[in-house]
Amino acid sequence: MRMFQWAVVYCDDGRRGGQLAVWRCRLEPVAGGTAIRLRHGMRLGTAPGPLQNFMAQSPDCEGEILAGRFARLCTGVATTLADAQA
Structure with a gap:
């Protein structure tokens, strides 16, 4: 399995801001084949x-x-x- 994620931040003054959302993708091999399953999710932040x-x-x-x-x-x-x- 491989996973990658990124955060979307809100910066209205050029500095690091709070998280608006975190996006995540997971790639999983499907048993018995060469296919890959993509799972995708998003969590809203508190900023x-x-x-x-x-x-x-x-x-x-x-x-x-x-x-x-x-x-x-x-x-x-x-x-x-x-x-x-x-």
Whole structure:
């Protein structure tokens, strides 16, 4: 098995910032063949970032903002995994 991961950090002043998310990919051989299984995951961090700032400016739209962000996240992950399979 091989694994790699990276963190997305928010830096608005040029210094190291807090983690917004940690992304991880694991590559595992599939038993009995030459195929590789890709497992992909993401964990949201605790650092405040642009999304929280935007929601604070429009608290009445928080649900819509989160739903839109989640939809874009799902689309991006699906696209990445489809491209990796091609």
